[in-house]
Amino acid sequence: MGKLIKIYFINTLKLNEFSRGPNRMKMRGFFVMMLFVSAAMLFSIGSYSYFMGSALMAIGALDILPAVFMTVTSVIVLISVLFTTKGILFGFKDFDIQMSLPISTGKIVAGRIVILYIYELTYTLLIMLPSLAVYAYLAKPDALFYLLALISVILIPVIPIIIGAFFGMLLALIASRFRKTNAVRIIVLLLFTLAIMALSFSMNNNISPEAAGIVESLMDSLAAKYPPVRLFSMGIGGDIAAFVAFVVISVLLFLLFSLFVGKYFKKLNAVVTAVFTRRNFKLTEVRTSSAQAALFYKEIKTYFNSALYVLNTAFGMIILLIASAALLIIGLDKVVELLKVPISSDQIAPILPLGVSLIVCMSSTSCSSISMEGKKFWIIRTLPVSSSQVFIAKMGVNLTVTVPVVCLSALVFSLVLKPSSDIALFMFILPFVYCLFISALGLIINLFSPKLEWKNEAAVIKQSAAVMLTMVAGFIASGIPLYFMITLESNMVLPVTTLAVAALTALCYVYLFTFGGKKLAALG
Amino acid sequence: MLKIQNYSKTYKNGKRAVDNLTLEIRPGDICGFIGHNGAGKTTTLRAVAGALDFDTGDILIDRISIKADPLACKKVMAYIPDNPELYENLTGIQFIKFIGDVYGVSKSDRQTGISKYGDAFELTPNLGDLISSYSHGMKQKLTVISALIHKPKLLLLDEPFVGLDPKAAFTLKQIIAELCAEGSAVFFSTHVLETAEKLCNRIAIIKEGRLVAEGDMETIKGDTSLEHVFLELTDNG
Numbered sequence: 001m002g003k004l005i006k007i008y009f010i011n012t013l014k015l016n017e018f019s020r021g022p023n024r025m026k027m028r029g030f031f032v033m034m035l036f037v038s039a040a041m042l043f044s045i046g047s048y049s050y051f052m053g054s055a056l057m058a059i060g061a062l063d064i065l066p067a068v069f070m071t072v073t074s075v076i077v078l079i080s081v082l083f084t085t086k087g088i089l090f091g092f093k094d095f096d097i098q099m100s101l102p103i104s105t106g107k108i109v110a111g112r113i114v115i116l117y118i119y120e121l122t123y124t125l126l127i128m129l130p131s132l133a134v135y136a137y138l139a140k141p142d143a144l145f146y147l148l149a150l151i152s153v154i155l156i157p158v159i160p161i162i163i164g165a166f167f168g169m170l171l172a173l174i175a176s177r178f179r180k181t182n183a184v185r186i187i188v189l190l191l192f193t194l195a196i197m198a199l200s201f202s203m204n205n206n207i208s209p210e211a212a213g214i215v216e217s218l219m220d221s222l223a224a225k226y227p228p229v230r231l232f233s234m235g236i237g238g239d240i241a242a243f244v245a246f247v248v249i250s251v252l253l254f255l256l257f258s259l260f261v262g263k264y265f266k267k268l269n270a271v272v273t274a275v276f277t278r279r280n281f282k283l284t285e286v287r288t289s290s291a292q293a294a295l296f297y298k299e300i301k302t303y304f305n306s307a308l309y310v311l312n313t314a315f316g317m318i319i320l321l322i323a324s325a326a327l328l329i330i331g332l333d334k335v336v337e338l339l340k341v342p343i344s345s346d347q348i349a350p351i352l353p354l355g356v357s358l359i360v361c362m363s364s365t366s367c368s369s370i371s372m373e374g375k376k377f378w379i380i381r382t383l384p385v386s387s388s389q390v391f392i393a394k395m396g397v398n399l400t401v402t403v404p405v406v407c408l409s410a411l412v413f414s415l416v417l418k419p420s421s422d423i424a425l426f427m428f429i430l431p432f433v434y435c436l437f438i439s440a441l442g443l444i445i446n447l448f449s450p451k452l453e454w455k456n457e458a459a460v461i462k463q464s465a466a467v468m469l470t471m472v473a474g475f476i477a478s479g480i481p482l483y484f485m486i487t488l489e490s491n492m493v494l495p496v497t498t499l500a501v502a503a504l505t506a507l508c509y510v511y512l513f514t515f516g517g518k519k520l521a522a523l524g
Numbered sequence: 525m526l527k528i529q530n531y532s533k534t535y536k537n538g539k540r541a542v543d544n545l546t547l548e549i550r551p552g553d554i555c556g557f558i559g560h561n562g563a564g565k566t567t568t569l570r571a572v573a574g575a576l577d578f579d580t581g582d583i584l585i586d587r588i589s590i591k592a593d594p595l596a597c598k599k600v601m602a603y604i605p606d607n608p609e610l611y612e613n614l615t616g617i618q619f620i621k622f623i624g625d626v627y628g629v630s631k632s633d634r635q636t637g638i639s640k641y642g643d644a645f646e647l648t649p650n651l652g653d654l655i656s657s658y659s660h661g662m663k664q665k666l667t668v669i670s671a672l673i674h675k676p677k678l679l680l681l682d683e684p685f686v687g688l689d690p691k692a693a694f695t696l697k698q699i700i701a702e703l704c705a706e707g708s709a710v711f712f713s714t715h716v717l718e719t720a721e722k723l724c725n726r727i728a729i730i731k732e733g734r735l736v737a738e739g740d741m742e743t744i745k746g747d748t749s750l751e752h753v754f755l756e757l758t759d760n761g
């Protein structure tokens with residue numbers, strides 16, 4: 001089993017390239033960048049924990065801090081597993097090779113579960129370590145806390161992995177019965193994620209305003225949604241019985257889960273990887289279209305046929321759509337009441353153009369569009385199409401996903417919030433300019449940081465350097481003006497930002513259509 | 525139809541994959557390209573197809589340099605790799621339509637081509653299914669069909685018979701012969717020397733990136749077999 005896991009990580013993380021081969025310097029650079037990103041994440045979560053912890057300490061509710069972060073971690077692990085079960089646990093590319101080796105199925109299954117666990121443990125440590133360090137700094141617990149917390153943290157991903165994998169399998173089983181497998185996956189995953197979000201929002205209800213009861217009240221609210229959080233919290237607080245119960249339950253569930261997966265491994269794999277075929281095609285009239293339209297159609301199909309791609313890039317747009325619909329149907333007062341954020345139309349309207357732009361910047365499909373070609377890259381390399389045509393098709397997908405939603409939300413916001421005419425104008429123009437900007441910027445970043453060798457598309461859509469860099473760049477490009485808009489409250493922020501981003505966008509397009517072709521030709 | 529002039533390719537790790545290769549293929553030629561694994565066959569075919577940049581030399585397709593005008597070159601040729609990775613989420617017919625649109629194939633030519641080659645390779649009933657449901661051989665057939673519908677003047681194939689069932693392999697050989705009779709040229713790599721000997725009128729043998737023999741099949745093999753010549757040149761040469 002150890003060998004299988006070792007081989008998996010050597011291959012997936014390209015560890016050999018790290019120490020030898022022509023790309024070793026690039027790999028080392030990537031490693032340094034990942035270290036930097038991890039350090040930045042640890043610092044951000046630590047800072048956030050510190051502010052939250054200080055606020056909670058002021059009302060005598062500091063003990064709730066680890067429980068809050070444990071719940072957040074569990075939700076992240078659950079959603080992550082839901083997306084990656086197919087690919088890591090089932091339907092992985094080297095299934096046939098592994099099953100043909102003289103290794104017991106039990107060991108192969110255990111290996112896959114451990115791989116899944118290692119991934120999720122990484123997320124868990126990134127979130128839990130800084131938050132628990134802050135808690136320890138503020139609460140100054142005794143030495144036993146460190147031991148209990150360390151063991152508990154290692155076990156945090158277990159239960160969400162089991163729940164996520166269970167739903168992941170169920171989803172794959174349901175989806176495999178439909179011809180439009182991916183459409184089913186997109187809808188179910190979206191509904192599931194929205195349900196989790198709705199559950200999180202509803203957590204604010206029924207919390208006692210009394211300081212003395214706030215810890216219990218918050219704990220009741222968290223434990224009602226995710227019962228293990230109480231055991232975890234009590235356990236690291238020194239309650240040995242609760243700690244033992246948390247450990248035993250996690251380990252027992254892990255063993256049961258492993259046995260279940262082991263027993264049905266081959267059957268589940270067969271069902272999950274089954275494809276719907278008809279074998280009854282009859283040639284009728286074949287329609288024709290231009291090369292540009294064909295490229296665009298191919299890109300759109302690639303995009304919408306990947307549930308992971310859609311949900312990772314269009315989630316912000318879907319939330320924006322839901323927010324617009326909510327605003328239109330139930331009005332601002334009711335939305336404000338539901339979200340418990342006291343804000344008026346006059347306050348929110350000037351921020352919205354940049355708020356929507358921030359969501360646009362988090363919705364780049366183009367930053368992974370070249371990497372998504374993967375081993376199919378030979379096709380566009382050998383077709384008689386120019387690099388400009390390829391770029392237009394790839395950016396076209398980004399614009400198709402963002403522009404209609406941006407226009408619709410701007411229309412709804414303008415109608416419902418009734419802002420001044422200039423603000424209303426910026427509600428349309430600024431997010432639109434950002435749509436053009438992020439489409440081109442994402443593509444340029446992907447040209448400089450492509451990842452064409454991959455087995456699981458999650459490696460490109462969720463974990464590639466291009467995606468992370470584009471998100472950071474997009475966040476800076478929209479977050480800084482948003483910060484100025486909130487703090488300065490100046491009328492000049494919107495026009496200046498529009499002009500600046502338009503200029504940057506023009507530069508991006510000039511670069512793409514003059515030098516981008518050479519860069520594309522040099523790939524692969 | 526194809527002129528490779530002093531073509532060399534060195535990879536980033538410093539390995540010289542192909543060294544100063546010169547080769548000419550005329551319209552109507554079927555040229556087999558043989559050599560050991562790693563000899564430089566795929567590297568050469570990919571460069572001709574425009575999928576791989578190269579350092580020195582030039583490659584002319586229909587008298588146009590692939591470096592100077594890659595689009596014009598690609599317009600008149602088709603490339604079929606040894607392991608065709610295709611867009612798994614498209615159906616077979618959508619992939620053919622995509623290729624047809626990119627090459628600007630007319631509606632009637634497309635209809636005729638799909639019908640002719642789809643039936644010849646017995647793939648028509650499966651064209652409505654997703655490519656992800658296809659076997660390796662079916663993907664190979666689909667790539668061949670999509671390559672043929674735009675009637676390429678130069679057809680490049682990398683190990684075309686691997687993965688094809690015997691009937692499909694036979695059909696492909698017939699189609700290759702037909703294409704060349706109509707004036708197209710075919711350049712393909714293979715390890716199956718018998719096929720090369722029967723099908724090709726020209727042969728090129730590559731060893732460690734260098735062309736060790738090239739010319740008409742009859743002249744190269746003389747009174748012996750292609751296998752004998754190949755082993756002689758690659759093992760002892």
